[in-house]
Amino acid sequence: HTRYWRDWSSDVCSSDLCIKFLGIDPITQSIPVRPVAHYSMGGIEADIDGRTKVENIWAAGEVACHSMHGANRLGCNSTAECLVWGGITGGEISKHLELGAKLSDVPEDMVRDEEKRIFDGLFKQSGTENPAQIRRELRTLMDKHAGVYRTGESMQEGLDKIADLKQRFGNITLQDKSRIYNTNLIQALETENMLELAEVLLFAGLARQESRGGHARTDFSKRDDEKFLGHSMVYYTGGKPRLEYKPVTITNWKPVERKY
Numbered sequence: 001h002t003r004y005w006r007d008w009s010s011d012v013c014s015s016d017l018c019i020k021f022l023g024i025d026p027i028t029q030s031i032p033v034r035p036v037a038h039y040s041m042g043g044i045e046a047d048i049d050g051r052t053k054v055e056n057i058w059a060a061g062e063v064a065c066h067s068m069h070g071a072n073r074l075g076c077n078s079t080a081e082c083l084v085w086g087g088i089t090g091g092e093i094s095k096h097l098e099l100g101a102k103l104s105d106v107p108e109d110m111v112r113d114e115e116k117r118i119f120d121g122l123f124k125q126s127g128t129e130n131p132a133q134i135r136r137e138l139r140t141l142m143d144k145h146a147g148v149y150r151t152g153e154s155m156q157e158g159l160d161k162i163a164d165l166k167q168r169f170g171n172i173t174l175q176d177k178s179r180i181y182n183t184n185l186i187q188a189l190e191t192e193n194m195l196e197l198a199e200v201l202l203f204a205g206l207a208r209q210e211s212r213g214g215h216a217r218t219d220f221s222k223r224d225d226e227k228f229l230g231h232s233m234v235y236y237t238g239g240k241p242r243l244e245y246k247p248v249t250i251t252n253w254k255p256v257e258r259k260y
Helices: 015-022 077-098 108-122 131-145 152-169 183-207
Strands: 230-235 242-247
Touching: 108 183, 131 152, 131 183, 152 183, 183 230, 183 242
Parallel strands: none
Antiparallel strands: 230 242
């Protein structure tokens, strides 16, 4: 028999989960409460149909950015967005294929380079760093430096720490060397991607010297439409990210002060 509790702001949680994953019994011990990233107000640039600038690549849901929400979003919109754009984008892909388009093959040299990077690189490393520990430190870092309220000084400190974690990641060791169902490898690759995304988030936030929507800086508490009424566009360069701004298209709804 499993005992459940639920409130309006959380998903169903059972005592079995607490015992299995946290090692605590909620009957006699308190359940720890931690902040989490509930929604990403941004993502891969895509048009209203979900098409990206990369040929034959579409994006939908929370991974995509159709410029619908701006710097904030209404509650419950995330599920609706996944359902609506999942249908729109899926339909566009279907029509694209019906017109005779072919799925693009990844160039073989790119495939070989990536396999070499993983299987001749990550697999054969014998460093002293544990990717799980780097992941834990990244989680703590983002909680401290990219939380609800930010400052330039704190975000810069976070960026410096991320640079250190990225350097340490180059010295990791994978315990599991198999190519079949290797969750150790998957988690390491996820951590590598998370380091890139964390850097992008802080990099763009540090440059945006204002407060807008979910981006609240205590050192720049006012919104600045003259300088920052634009979408932050961050590009991968292999080194320091490149930042540009994309103009915002405003129709019926004008930006207003956020009030409660």
